[in-house]
Amino acid sequence: MDRSAQLYLLITSLLLLQWLIDYSSANSDINADRSSLLAFKSRISLDPHNILPQSWRNESNICSWMGVTCDSRYHRVTQLNISSMGLVGTIPPEIGNLSFLVSLDLSNNSFHGPIPASIFNMSFLEVLNLRKNSLSSSLPFDMCKHNLHKLKRLRFSYNNLFGEIPSSLEHCSLLDYVSLINNNFSGQVPTQIGNLTLLQELYLGANNFSGNIPKEIGALTNLQTLDMSVNNFSGYVPREIGNLKMLQLLDLHNNELCGNIPKEIGYLTNLVSLGMSTNNLSGPLPATMSDMTSLEFLGVAVNHLSGSLPRNIGNMTSLWTISLAYNNITGEIPKEIGSLTNLEILSIPINGISGSLPREIGNLTSLVDIYMDYNALSGHIPIEMGHLVNLEYLELEHNNLIGALPKKIVNMTSLISLFLKYNSLSGMPFFLSCTIN
Ligand SMILES: *[C@@H]1O[C@H](CO)[C@@H](O)[C@H](O)[C@H]1NC(C)=O
Ligand SMILES: *[C@@H]1O[C@H](CO)[C@@H](O)[C@H](O)[C@H]1NC(C)=O
Ligand SMILES: *[C@@H]1O[C@H](CO)[C@@H](O)[C@H](O)[C@H]1NC(C)=O
Ligand SMILES: *[C@@H]1O[C@H](CO)[C@@H](O)[C@H](O)[C@H]1NC(C)=O
Ligand SMILES: *[C@@H]1O[C@H](CO)[C@@H](O)[C@H](O)[C@H]1NC(C)=O
Ligand SMILES: *[C@@H]1O[C@H](CO)[C@@H](O)[C@H](O)[C@H]1NC(C)=O
Ligand SMILES: *[C@@H]1O[C@H](CO)[C@@H](O)[C@H](O)[C@H]1NC(C)=O
Ligand SMILES: *[C@@H]1O[C@H](CO)[C@@H](O)[C@H](O)[C@H]1NC(C)=O
Ligand SMILES: *[C@@H]1O[C@H](CO)[C@@H](O)[C@H](O)[C@H]1NC(C)=O
Ligand SMILES: *[C@@H]1O[C@H](CO)[C@@H](O)[C@H](O)[C@H]1NC(C)=O
Ligand SMILES: *[C@@H]1O[C@H](CO)[C@@H](O)[C@H](O)[C@H]1NC(C)=O
Numbered sequence: 001m002d003r004s005a006q007l008y009l010l011i012t013s014l015l016l017l018q019w020l021i022d023y024s025s026a027n028s029d030i031n032a033d034r035s036s037l038l039a040f041k042s043r044i045s046l047d048p049h050n051i052l053p054q055s056w057r058n059e060s061n062i063c064s065w066m067g068v069t070c071d072s073r074y075h076r077v078t079q080l081n082i083s084s085m086g087l088v089g090t091i092p093p094e095i096g097n098l099s100f101l102v103s104l105d106l107s108n109n110s111f112h113g114p115i116p117a118s119i120f121n122m123s124f125l126e127v128l129n130l131r132k133n134s135l136s137s138s139l140p141f142d143m144c145k146h147n148l149h150k151l152k153r154l155r156f157s158y159n160n161l162f163g164e165i166p167s168s169l170e171h172c173s174l175l176d177y178v179s180l181i182n183n184n185f186s187g188q189v190p191t192q193i194g195n196l197t198l199l200q201e202l203y204l205g206a207n208n209f210s211g212n213i214p215k216e217i218g219a220l221t222n223l224q225t226l227d228m229s230v231n232n233f234s235g236y237v238p239r240e241i242g243n244l245k246m247l248q249l250l251d252l253h254n255n256e257l258c259g260n261i262p263k264e265i266g267y268l269t270n271l272v273s274l275g276m277s278t279n280n281l282s283g284p285l286p287a288t289m290s291d292m293t294s295l296e297f298l299g300v301a302v303n304h305l306s307g308s309l310p311r312n313i314g315n316m317t318s319l320w321t322i323s324l325a326y327n328n329i330t331g332e333i334p335k336e337i338g339s340l341t342n343l344e345i346l347s348i349p350i351n352g353i354s355g356s357l358p359r360e361i362g363n364l365t366s367l368v369d370i371y372m373d374y375n376a377l378s379g380h381i382p383i384e385m386g387h388l389v390n391l392e393y394l395e396l397e398h399n400n401l402i403g404a405l406p407k408k409i410v411n412m413t414s415l416i417s418l419f420l421k422y423n424s425l426s427g428m429p430f431f432l433s434c435t436i437n
């Protein structure tokens with residue numbers, strides 16, 4: 001035999017050996033998969049559509065079971081997806097024996113009890129979706145320490161989970177999506193969150209987190225969505241947030257944040273939605289805000305903001321909603337507001353706005369709601385207001401407005417509500433004389 005024939009023989013016998021090993025191990029492991037799925041089935045206490053008894057029959061091949069996907073080579077279970085089937089039950093530890101599992105989706109059922117620790121032991125798992133169940137347990141402190149290194153998407157939202165975010169989460173370094181919304185997680189967000197640099201979406205809203213927003217969050221430069229709303233976060237908004245150049249949604253509303261809105265916020269030129277209402281923020285709206293030319297929603301109501309509206313607000317031409325109720329904003333409405341031609345909601349009630357309404361407000365024909373009640377507006381209502389044919393709510397009560405209502409108001413046929421009490425206005429249009437409040 002020449003060398004190449006020897007080599008050929010060697011390779012074929014190695015391949016044969018490999019096949020034999022694969023075959024026998026696959027065969028024993030598919031039985032582990034089967035008993036794991038049967039253990040899972042045995043924990044289902046209610047199956048309203050009778051899916052599992054019909055489909056998950058012991059005598060049939062598990063790869064044909066409803067919601068089960070196997071890989072073609074080893075016939076091992078790689079995906080289990082039984083979302084939205086109305087199932088009630090608990091998740092048995094045997095689920096961890098599905099050792100080739102890549103994707104587990106049990107979302108939108110009624111699984112209760114704890115998440116078994118074995119779930120955090122699956123080394124091929126990339127997608128873990130337990131959203132919208134009634135699971136209640138804490139997460140093991142070493143959750144990402146041993147395995148789970150391939151995990152990319154983690155969805156635990158809408159359960160009754162509690163305890164802290166384990167700092168070992170940093171070892172799940174491929175995570176790009178984490179949602180813990182609407183649970184009872186508490187404690188501080190670990191600084192190690194900053195190691196998850198591939199994160200694109202992070203949802204921590206509607207929990208019981210407290211402490212400062214860690215400045216390490218500024219390392220998550222791929223982040224597009226950051227939701228930390230409805231928690232007990234306190235302290236300053238870290239200026240490092242300005243590093244998150246990809247951010248499109250930043251929601252920090254309903255917390256106990258204080259101090260100024262950092263001027264670095266203006267670096268977020270891709271931001272579409274900024275929610276910071278119901279905190280203890282003070283100081284002025286930073287002038288740098290005008291660089292946020294993609295911003296559509298500006299929500300900073302119910303804080304202690306002061307100072308006046310920045311003149312260059314006119315640069316924020318994507319704005320759709322300005323919500324600044326319950327602050328201490330003073331000064332006049334800048335005439336530059338007339339450039340915000342996409343504006344539908346202008347809500348600045350209960351502030352200290354003075355001066356007269358600028359005529360340019362008549363340019364904003366997209367406007368649907370104007371709430372400027374409880375301010376110190378003076379002068380006449382500009383006749384240009386009559387151009388706002390889409391306006392439904394015009395609330396100006398408790399100001400110092402004088403003179404007659406513009407006649408054109410009869411042509412504002414969309415008006416539903418006109419609140420003008422506690423001004424010094426005259427000449428109410430007859431057709432509104434009954435509905436004027
Ligand atoms: C399921 O099938 C396996 C063999 O395929 C058998 O050993 C086992 O006893 C069966 N279990 C039940 C509950 O029928
Ligand atoms: C599970 O199935 C549902 C419905 O078919 C689908 O919308 C969802 O994307 C699947 N989940 C995964 C992780 O593939
Ligand atoms: C959740 O499951 C129910 C059926 O149990 C279904 O009607 C509903 O559309 C599902 N919701 C989502 C968001 O998939
Ligand atoms: C499956 O997992 C359970 C609990 O995690 C374990 O006790 C059992 O030995 C495993 N069974 C098989 C067949 O691997
Ligand atoms: C995780 O897997 C290792 C082996 O890979 C095993 O020794 C350990 O008991 C498992 N832990 C859990 C919680 O299943
Ligand atoms: C949330 O957890 C705290 C303890 O950390 C507990 O006192 C509280 O009752 C829990 N709330 C809910 C709604 O489960
Ligand atoms: C987390 O980041 C810190 C600081 O960049 C670094 O020292 C540490 O090694 C990182 N940890 C992991 C697990 O990568
Ligand atoms: C939040 O956690 C505190 C303890 O840290 C607890 O007293 C409180 O009940 C929790 N709030 C909710 C809404 O669960
Ligand atoms: C506005 O300022 C006044 C005087 O400084 C203060 O008493 C009031 O509490 C402030 N209101 C808000 C909503 O911050
Ligand atoms: C922003 O607004 C100011 C004042 O209205 C103006 O001078 C400036 O040119 C504007 N910048 C851009 C980039 O549009
Ligand atoms: C805005 O309104 C003013 C006064 O009504 C008018 O002079 C001006 O041309 C308008 N500007 C734009 C950009 O439409």
Ligand SMILES: *[C@@H]1O[C@H](CO)[C@@H](O)[C@H](O)[C@H]1NC(C)=O
Binds near residue numbers: 407408409410411
């Ligand atoms: C209302 O609109 C009609 C039709 O466009 C117009 O003839 C009329 O002059 C307008 N009324 C006022 C007060 O502008």
